[in-house]
Amino acid sequence: MVSATGLTKTFGSFTAVDGIDIEVRPGEVFGFLGPNGAGKSSTMRMISCVSPRSGGDLAVLGMDPDRRAAQIKARIGVVPQQDNLDTELTVRQNLQIYARYFGISWSKAGEKADELLEFAQLTDRAKSRVDPLSGGMKRRLTIARSLVNEPELLLLDEPTTGLDPQARHLLWDRLYRLKQEGVTQIITTHYMDEAEQLCDRLVVMDAGKIVAEGSPSELIAQYSTKEVLELRFTPGTQQDSVPQVEALADRIEVLPDRLLLYTADGEGALSAAHQRGVEPVSSLVRRSTLEDVFLRLTGRQLVD
Amino acid sequence: MAVASIGRVVPAWQGPLLYVEYSWTWYKRSWRSTIVSSVVNPLLLLLSLGVGMSIFLGSNPKIAEFTGGVSYLVWLAPALMTTAALQTATFESTYPILANFQWVRIYQGINATPLSSRQIAGGTLLWIALRAFSVSAVFAVIATLLGAVHSWAVIPAVLCSTLGAMAFSVLVVAFAVTRVDKQPGFEVVFRLIMMPMMLFAGTYYPVETLPVWAKAIAWVTPLWHSTELSRGLSLGTLDPLSALGHLTYLVLLIVLGTWATMRLFVKELEK
Structure with missing residues (x-):
């Protein structure tokens, strides 16, 4: 689904991602674990085709983000670190409008919105504005929004940062369901429990480099x-x-x-x-x- | 368990329209708050300045010399229209742009979809153009009801008013994008550029009465050009050659500003 070799991102003289190699296989949940500033988000932005790479090779769904960004973006879902919902529109409008950007008809977008409201357990808030929703609800809506195009690959940048334990567990449950439906997921997190819960395989990142790679249990067996x-x-x-x-x-x-x-x-x-x-x-x-x-x-x- | 996405890439022309569709959905829920500025303000302006001044000036022959014989109200209305359109478009080009980049981050959300940064920029400008057009059109209707419009030429005048508003707005949008995550500095645009422009663009009195240095200011402003076009069309005094000159200037500014805006959107969204 994603394959990178020597992937690099520099901002001026600062190297955010320093020549990493990754290979994400279909159907798996792949994690980037690391502290803030390790280069996780920069990597995610390159994979989601909104940040051009500074060096190395990258293929997402077999395509080069530099040349086929729109085609890739049509088939992936992105949950950004910072929610960017339209807080003044209703919950349902946020989903319906977003689906339109993927070339989905207005009426189909409406059906999709209702289906995703159900999935995110927000049906009773459909007509509510986004502004007064709790952090957990907003996050669920952001995840629902990332699914409007039925993505083959879902990118989640710190999906549960700042949420209370109950809200986190609810989100993990939704992500697990998506995995069962066959959606490949890439998750960044600085929570080890989240990585252990969700990831089949992960890489540990520090200062732009990958320092270890494996399944959670393999990593523990190997390094601890x-x-x-x-x-x-x-x-x-x-x-x-x-x-x-x-x-x-x-x-x-x-x-x-x-x-x-x-x-x-x-x-x-x-x-x-x-x-x-x-x-x-x-x-x-x-x-x-x-x-x-x-x-x-x-x-x-x-x-x- | 193969999954196939239902997402597809929309045709290039459709991208900006989807942004406009979003903006329309957004606007529908708050249009009432803009009613004051788009209907009541023109009404007050036309009544106080147009009707009031007409009575004050009476049938002073010097006035008639400048207005070409028509009443001050009829002479003033097309210029007030271009000013109102420019004012609305300018405002739409400042804080709402910053909000979409840095507060609500709407643009980053859309940028994760198949829409490109350029299409988002195009949609933004198109939406501002539609706002400028609607303000001009509403103004024209009110002016007609008050007896300040005498000709069907008001229709092309509305388009010229939109054009003038955009010629300035595209530059303001480009400026706004450079202010993301910085001190906005829009007060400078409002006070030091927009205000003087509204005073020197020949809205309330003919530019010919100004000294040369002030005339030079007027010639540079897009507002003077769109006012000349609107007024010339409305009063039937526009000659083709100067019309072409005004249009060329406005279109040049729009092309330049659109190009800059698109480049800056790409730079800001694709870091």
């Missing part, structure tokens, strides 16, 4: 341990206990208020730490997540 022991200390004192626990883990990360001990057996490491006289304010044993993968790869946390 099975379990993580978190020892929380009064901020500033965490460093003092490092010598005592160093030998208990494969690897240690020092965060401002805690130590992360990477080990196959978290409980075992915890009791060993207690035996050595380490007294954290609190402790937690959990399984590894993509957050740990990211920390390992970049030395930084995903969400500051």
Whole structure:
């Protein structure tokens, strides 16, 4: 669906995307995971044919965005990071008008709008203006709008940033349904739980480069341990206990208020730490997540 | 599980029309608020300036010399029409453009569809032209009802009024695009360009009465050219050669401004 080699985007002397290679297969949900400024959005804008690439090769649905942007855009759906709905029109009008840009007749556009209102659970708000809707509703409407042309490829740029947990789960459910219908999706996110929930395969991006690639479980297996022991200390004192626990883990990360001990057996490491006289304010044993993968790869946390 | 999209690329000419269709849907819900400016304002202007001044000036022979014998109201009406059209079009070319780029981001939304940046720019200009045309047409109807129109030539005069409004508007739209994410600076356009233009373009008195330096200002403004065309048509005093000159100037500005606007839309939307 999308294939890129050496894809690059520069703004003046700043390199936002630094020669990345990606291959997105039909039907899969592909993720870009990375912190703000990693180059995820710039990559998405190049794929959605609204930003010309500075270098490398890119094919979307087998076509070159530089030459066949309109043809590509006719067959993809885009959910931008920032909602750009017409806040003064009604919910239904937003969908109907948008469908017209894809060469869909007025009456067919109306039918499509009603169908998508149902999908986005907004039918009872059809005649409401967009302005007073909640963030979650606006986001659902934006996603519904991206589906007016029944896209073969759906691009979602941080689809749930800023939403409450309930709204996020509702959105994830809709995206999962689309996947079952065979719609290929590309998602950017800086939430590891979102990436784990939705993505079949993902790349971890940092400073414009891809630093790792695989399925969530592969990445965790490759770059982290099975379990993580978190020892929380009064901020500033965490460093003092490092010598005592160093030998208990494969690897240690020092965060401002805690130590992360990477080990196959978290409980075992915890009791060993207690035996050595380490007294954290609190402790937690959990399984590894993509957050740990990211920390390992970049030395930084995903969400500051 | 192959999915086939129902989206298609619309023909190049249809893109701008789809933007106009959107604008019309948008306008329908708030047209009442524009009624004041498009109907009440011309009515007040024509009554106060046209009728009022006509009584004040009476049958002063000097006035008749300039107006070619017709009443001041009849002489003034076509010029007020071009001014009203230009004012509306100018406003439509400022804050609404910025809103579409940076506040509501309508343009970015449309740019994700098969419509190109150029088609969006074209649709924007076409919509402003339709607004200028509707203001001119409503004005002409009101002027007719007040007895200020004596000839069918008012119809081409309405078109010339639209042309004049666009000759300025295309430049303002281009300027507006350069102001995205910056201080708008539209007050400069309104106060230092539009206002003087409205005062020096021969709307209320003939440009011939002005000193040379002020005449030069009038000649540069698109408003003077469209006023000359409208008035000349309405009063039947237009000679073909000067008509051609005025038209050429206005069309040149429109071509230049449209070209600049399209380039700037591409630059802004396809970063």
